[in-house]
Amino acid sequence: MWFKNLHLYRLPRNWAADAEQLAAQLGKLTLQGCHATDPRSIGWVAPRDGGALVHSVNQQWLLTLGVEEKLLPASIVKRFASDKAKEIEEAEGRRIGRREMREIQQEMTLELLPRAFIRNRSTSGWIDPINGWLVIDSASPAKAEEFLEHLHKSLDALPVKVLKVTQSPSAAMTGWVADGEAPVGFTLDQDLELRSTDKASVRYVNHTLEGEEIRQHIATGKIVTRLAMTWNDRISFVLNDQLQIKRLAFLDILKEQAESQGENADERFDIDFTLMTGEVARLLDDLVTALGGEVAA
Structure with a gap:
């Protein structure tokens, strides 16, 4: 888990x-x-x-x-409805209008759903x-x-x-990358996305963030919208500008700790859940702090 x-x-x-x-x-x-x-x-x-x-x-x-x-693709419904419409046209010698065709498609949907x-x-x-x-x-x-x-x-x-924090994730991430320095407890990894006000974006994958090229992008007004980071050498993740955490990965030391405990699947499930919740809770506390603290309700 x-x-x-x-x-x-x-x-x-x-x-x-x-x-x-x-x-x-x-x-x-x-x-x-x-x-x-x-x-x-x-x-x-x-x-x-x-x-x-x-x-x-x-x-x-x-x-x-x-x-x-x-799973009932619209193309399948459309094909069966078309066949049914042709049968009606041939049997009754008339054309099928749009309204009637929609009704036939609805009938075909109900007929096909059980299958x-x-x-x-x-x-x-x-x-x-x-x-x-x-x-x-x-x-x-x-x-x-x-x-x-x-x-x-x-x-x-x-x-x-x-969750609302004092500093926007984009502003904070842009500052970290521009300064080349992550907040306490974190390191900056090598995946990054920057975006300009006109929605043009630049993405770096497995690329060092220390080059002048990236700082130039920031100097011209681009902001960071996605940034890969690692917390305390235990969890890696990607933070985005919506304060969502993507690609959360628990590093080997945690999974090895979990695998060494528990005698059956139920025990291992509970140990995994306990380790995950404990580690993520601490990660979230540190991340909120790095973003200036939580906005009071």
């Missing part, structure tokens, strides 16, 4: 410190699976097979939102009720929003807010 992409939200500290009560509320909107004519179904699933809807370890909670989607393949996907979120974090593991902002929206629907109250 190692998260890879982090969308960061704030909850009040010591919020709803009862995992069983939270699980009971999530239980009202569990994944039911797609019925014959349903194109999609969404709901909470247990993070571990046979487990609770809220997987709790050391007062850290893991939630998983499951989604089932029918469509089903794709399953899931999005996980971690709640730290003590320190007030909600962290959603998703590379897609839309899927993170989907998770958050379903959580709002499931809970009686969810006082969640997007």
Whole structure:
């Protein structure tokens, strides 16, 4: 259980410190699976097979939102609808209008849905009720929003807010690269993206950030929108201008520590989750500090 992409939200500290009560509320909107004519179904699933809807370890909670989607390409619907329209035209000797064609496509969609393949996907979120974090593991902002929206629907109250910091990530990253100096506890790595006001962008991959060329880009007004960094030689990641953490990678020392413990899959899962949440919580504290601190609500 190692998260890879982090969308960061704030909850009040010591919020709803009862995992069983939270699980009971999530239980009202569990994944039911797609019925014959349903194109999609969404709901909470247990993070571990046979487990609770809220997987709790050391007062850290893991939630998983499951989604089932029918795979029915529009091109297939269009082809079947076209064949049906031709049959009607030949049988009745008339042309099919646009409105009727849309109705035929809707009929074909309902007819084909029971035969469509089903794709399953899931999005996980971690709640730290003590320190007030909600962290959603998703590379897609839309899927993170989907998770958050379903959580709002499931809970009686969810006082969640997007994390806001004093200094914008772009301004901070631009300053770090221009000065060639990372904040305390961090190092600058070799992936970088800069963007100008007219949206023109320059990207460097596996490229030293110490050259005059990069500083020249900054001098002409480009700002840093993505920057690869490493925290305390333990976690590498890419920070972007939306304060999202991408490509989170836990370095070998952490995974070796996890692999050396636990006698079975369940124990190893809990150890991984404990190590991940502990390390990421410290990373987030240091990152917020590097960005000037959190904006008071």
